[in-house]
Amino acid sequence: MAISTTTADFDSILAEAERRWQALTNGDRPWVRVGTGLAGEAAGGFEVVAAVNAVLAERQIQANVSEVGTLGLCFAEPLLDVQMPNGPRIFYRNVTPQIAQRIVSQHVTGGEPVSEHVLGYLGDAGAAQDGIPDLNDHPMLAQQQRIALRNAGHIDPSDLYQYIANGGYSALNKALTAMTPDEARQEVLTSGLRGRGGAAFPAGVKWGFLAGNPDPNKYILCNCEEGDPGAFNDRGILESDPATVVEGITIAGYACNANRGYVFIRHGHNQPIDRTRAVIEQAYELGLLGQNILGSDFSFDVEVALTGDSYVSGEETALMEAIEGKRSMPRYRPPFPAQVGVFGKPSNINNVKTLAYVPEIVARGGEWFAGIGTRPDPDNRINGSSGTAILCLSGDITYPGLIEVPLGMTFRQVLFDMAGGVPNGKSMKLLQTGGPLGGVLSASDANLDLVLDFDVFRAAGAILGSGGIIVCDEDTCAVDLTRNLIAFCQYESCGKCFPCRMGMSHLLEILERISNLEGTEEDLALMRNIGENMQAGSLCGHGQLGFNPVSSALRYFGDEFEAHIRDKRHTGDCPEQVFSPKLTRR
Amino acid sequence: MDAATQSLIADAVNNQPQSTVTVLSSLLAVEDAIGYIPKEAVEAVASRMDATVNDVWAVATFYPNFRFDPPMEHRVEVCWGPSCHVMGAGRIIAAAQDALGLSDEGDTPDGKATLRYNTCLGACAHAPVMAIDHHLAGRVTPESARDRIATALQSAPSH
Ligand SMILES: Cc1cc2nc3c(=O)[nH]c(=O)nc-3n(C[C@H](O)[C@H](O)[C@H](O)COP(=O)(O)O)c2cc1C
Ligand code: SF4
Ligand code: FES
Numbered sequence: 001m002a003i004s005t006t007t008a009d010f011d012s013i014l015a016e017a018e019r020r021w022q023a024l025t026n027g028d029r030p031w032v033r034v035g036t037g038l039a040g041e042a043a044g045g046f047e048v049v050a051a052v053n054a055v056l057a058e059r060q061i062q063a064n065v066s067e068v069g070t071l072g073l074c075f076a077e078p079l080l081d082v083q084m085p086n087g088p089r090i091f092y093r094n095v096t097p098q099i100a101q102r103i104v105s106q107h108v109t110g111g112e113p114v115s116e117h118v119l120g121y122l123g124d125a126g127a128a129q130d131g132i133p134d135l136n137d138h139p140m141l142a143q144q145q146r147i148a149l150r151n152a153g154h155i156d157p158s159d160l161y162q163y164i165a166n167g168g169y170s171a172l173n174k175a176l177t178a179m180t181p182d183e184a185r186q187e188v189l190t191s192g193l194r195g196r197g198g199a200a201f202p203a204g205v206k207w208g209f210l211a212g213n214p215d216p217n218k219y220i221l222c223n224c225e226e227g228d229p230g231a232f233n234d235r236g237i238l239e240s241d242p243a244t245v246v247e248g249i250t251i252a253g254y255a256c257n258a259n260r261g262y263v264f265i266r267h268g269h270n271q272p273i274d275r276t277r278a279v280i281e282q283a284y285e286l287g288l289l290g291q292n293i294l295g296s297d298f299s300f301d302v303e304v305a306l307t308g309d310s311y312v313s314g315e316e317t318a319l320m321e322a323i324e325g326k327r328s329m330p331r332y333r334p335p336f337p338a339q340v341g342v343f344g345k346p347s348n349i350n351n352v353k354t355l356a357y358v359p360e361i362v363a364r365g366g367e368w369f370a371g372i373g374t375r376p377d378p379d380n381r382i383n384g385s386s387g388t389a390i391l392c393l394s395g396d397i398t399y400p401g402l403i404e405v406p407l408g409m410t411f412r413q414v415l416f417d418m419a420g421g422v423p424n425g426k427s428m429k430l431l432q433t434g435g436p437l438g439g440v441l442s443a444s445d446a447n448l449d450l451v452l453d454f455d456v457f458r459a460a461g462a463i464l465g466s467g468g469i470i471v472c473d474e475d476t477c478a479v480d481l482t483r484n485l486i487a488f489c490q491y492e493s494c495g496k497c498f499p500c501r502m503g504m505s506h507l508l509e510i511l512e513r514i515s516n517l518e519g520t521e522e523d524l525a526l527m528r529n530i531g532e533n534m535q536a537g538s539l540c541g542h543g544q545l546g547f548n549p550v551s552s553a554l555r556y557f558g559d560e561f562e563a564h565i566r567d568k569r570h571t572g573d574c575p576e577q578v579f580s581p582k583l584t585r586r
Numbered sequence: 587m588d589a590a591t592q593s594l595i596a597d598a599v600n601n602q603p604q605s606t607v608t609v610l611s612s613l614l615a616v617e618d619a620i621g622y623i624p625k626e627a628v629e630a631v632a633s634r635m636d637a638t639v640n641d642v643w644a645v646a647t648f649y650p651n652f653r654f655d656p657p658m659e660h661r662v663e664v665c666w667g668p669s670c671h672v673m674g675a676g677r678i679i680a681a682a683q684d685a686l687g688l689s690d691e692g693d694t695p696d697g698k699a700t701l702r703y704n705t706c707l708g709a710c711a712h713a714p715v716m717a718i719d720h721h722l723a724g725r726v727t728p729e730s731a732r733d734r735i736a737t738a739l740q741s742a743p744s745h
Binding site: 038039041042043044074075077184226227228229230231232235262267268269270301303304305306307308309310311321322324325326327328367392393394395396400401402432436468470472476481484485487491494 | 612
C-alpha cells in the first residue's frame with residue numbers, strides 16, 4: 001500500500017493546480033480534447049486521437065491533446081473540441097480521422113473553424129459572431145443541471161490537478177478542517193440524498209449504521225459493477241471524473257470513521273479502471289489519501305477491486321464475496337453489512353452516483369441539494385427525491401446519450417424536449433427502465449407524464465433505479481423484448497437458490513414457446529405461478545424482482561401475448577430466429 | 587507447458603500491483619497475461635492463496651469470462667443486451683456467425699477466432715455494439731460487422 005510522504009497543505013496544492021490550469025487554458029498553445037470513454041471508443045475516438053497526434057507531430061505543431069470522458073452527447077461522438085488560447089471551446093461532431101486532420105490544419109494551426117462539422121461552442125460568446133451556436137442551447141444540454149457530471153467531458157479524468165483546479169477536494173478540506181465526522185454526515189442527511197443503486201435508501205441514514213459501529217476497521221465500498229444493460233452512467237462518471245467519486249468515498253470514510261475503501265468495477269472496462277487508478281495514485285502523492293490526510297489525524301486508503309462477468313456481483317453481499325475473491329453469490333442477512341461486511345468487517349456500500357454527489361453536497365451544503373428535486377407528499381406515500389437523475393438514453397431515440405436533470409422533470413420533457421423523441425417518423429411504444437429487473441412501461445400519455453421521482457415510479461410499477469432508459473418504437477414486439485430480458489435474467493442467475501435458478505429457466509422456455517407461436521393459454525397462468533414462487537422464495541433481488549419484466553409486459557401489452565398465443569400472430573418486427581444464449585453459470 | 591508461459595503465470599500471480607490479492611484477482615491477472623486459465627495456473631493460484639485446487643476451480647468456473655484452453659488469435663464479441671437487441675443485435679450475431687462459419691458461440695475450427703456473446707459492452711448509446719480484440723465498435727451493421735471481422739482475421743494475432 002502506498003503511504004503518502006507529503007502532508008502538503010491544501011492551499012499550496014490548489015495554487016499549483018490553478019497555475020497548471022491557467023497554463024492549459026490561457027497559455028500559448030491550443031488545447032484539443034477528444035472524448036474517449038466507452039462511448040467515444042465505440043464511435044472511433046481512439047482513431048481520432050491518433051490522427052490528431054500524427055498531424056501535430058508531422059507538422060511539428062505545439063498543442064496540448066487530452067483524452068477526456070463523455071460530455072454525454074453520445075449521438076455526436078466522437079466529439080472533439082479545440083480551444084485556442086483565451087478562446088471559447090469549439091466542438092465538432094462525429095469526427096473521423098479525416099475530419100480531424102482538417103481540423104488540425106485549418107483550426108488548430110490557422111485559427112479558422114471547420115464550420116461544416118461544428119456542433120457548437122462553450123465559453124466565451126465571441127464565437128457566436130461567427131454564427132456558431134451556443135452548445136448550451138442544444139436541447140440535450142439546455143435543461144440539464146450537472147452536479148455529478150459537472151466535470152465530465154471538460155477535464156482530463158486522469159489528471160487530479162485539473163479536478164482540484166475546478167473546485168475538487170475543497171469539500172474534503174472543508175470537512176477535515178471545519179466539520180466533525182457527525183457534522184459531515186449531517187450534511188448528507190439534510191440533503192435528503194437517496195441511494196442511486198436501485199433501492200433509493202437515504203444515504204445519510206445508511207452511513208449512520210456504520211458510524212455507530214465502534215470497530216476500528218471499517219470499509220466504504222463503492223459499487224460500479226453496473227451490469228444492467230442499458231445503463232452506463234456509473235462507468236460514465238468513473239471514466240470522465242473519477243476523482244469526484246474518490247473524494248466522495250474519502251468523505252464517507254471520514255463521516256463514518258472508516259479506514260479503507262474499495263471501488264468495485266467489472267474487469268475489462270478499461271477506461272473506468274485505469275482512470276480511477278490514476279487519480280488514486282495521485283491522491284496518495286498529494287497527501288489526499290493515506291496517512292494523516294492533509295495533515296489531519298484522519299487516515300484512509302482506497303483501491304480498485306475487480307470482478308469477473310457477473311451481474312449479481314452488483315448485489316451488495318455478493319459484491320463482498322467478490323472482493324474477497326470468491327464466487328459472487330449473495331449472502332444470507334442478517335448479519336447486515338454494517339455489522340459483518342467485507343472480510344468480516346463492518347461495511348457501507350453505495351453506488352457510484354450516490355458517492356459522486358457527496359463532494360458538492362458538503363461544499364455547498366445539504367440544504368442546497370435538498371432544494372433540487374421533488375417535495376415529500378406523505379398522503380400519497382411520496383418521500384421526496386432530492387437532487388438530479390442521471391439518465392442513460394438508448395434504443396430508438398433521436399439523441400441517445402447521458403444526461404443529468406433535476407428530479408421532478410417529466411418523462412415527456414426528457415424523451416421529447418431533450419432527446420428529440422423517436423426518429424424516422426415512428427411512434428414511441430415502450431420504455432424499459434431501471435435495468436432488466438425494472439420491467440417495461442407503455443409510452444402512454446399517463447406514463448409520459450410521470451415525474452422523475454423514485455416513489456412515483458414505484459407506484460406506477462416501474463423502477464427508476466440506476467437510470468437506464470431504453471426507448472422502443474412501434475416496430476418492437478413486447479413479447480420478444482420480454483423474452484430478451486428474461487434471457488438476461490436467466491443467464492445471470494447465480495444459481496444459489498432454486499426458485500430463481502429454475503424459475504428463470506422455465507420462464508425463458510415458456511417465452512420462447514410463445515415467441516415461436518407455440519404457446520398456450522395455460523402458459524400465462526404457469527408463468528404467474530412461477531413468478532409468485534420466485535418472489536416469495538428467492539434470496540436476493542434478482543429472483544425477487546425477476547418476474548417484473550413478465551408482469552409489467554402482461555400489464556401493458558397483454559394483448560400482444562394473446563395475439564401470439566390465440567391468433568398465432570407476431571406483433572412487431574420480430575427476428576426470424578429466436579436467439580437466446582444457452583451458456584450459463586456452471 | 588513451455589517455460590515462458592509458466593513464468594508469465596508466476597509473474598501474474600506473484601506481482602499484482604494492488605494490495606488486496608485474492609483468488610479472483612489472481613485469476614484475472616492470469617487471464618490478462620495469457621488469455622486463459624490452464625491447470626498450471628489454477629495450481630499456482632492455489633499455492634499462492636493457500637487455497638485448494640477445488641476452491642480455485644470453483645471461482646474460475648463461476649465467471650464466464652474465463653476460458654480454459656489457449657485463446658484463438660482473435661476474439662469477436664457481440665452484445666445481445668436489450669439496447670442492442672432493439673437496435674438489431676440479432677442480425678449482427680447472425681452476420682458474425684456467418685463471417686466466422688459458426689452456428690453459435692465458440693471457436694472456429696481453424697483456431698483463428700472466438701465468437702462470444704456479451705450481455706452489455708457498456709456503449710449502449712451506440713447500439714448495436716460489438717468488440718473485436720477488446721476494441722469497441724458501435725452502430726455496426728451486418729455489412730460493417732462482416733468487414734471488421736474480415737479485417738481482423740487478416741491482421742496479426744491480438745496477443
Ligand atoms: C441482482 C442485483 C444487482 C445489483 N447491481 C447493482 C449494481 O450494479 N450497482 C449498484 O450500485 N447497485 C446494485 N444493486 C443494488 C445493491 O445491492 C445496493 O443496494 C446498492 O449498491 C446500494 O447503493 P445505494 O444505497 O447508493 O443505492 C444490485 C442489487 C441486486 C439485487
Ligand atoms: S435469487 Fe437468484 S441471483 Fe439471487 S441468490 Fe438466489 S439464485 Fe442467486
Ligand atoms: S446493451 Fe449492448 S452495449 Fe449495453
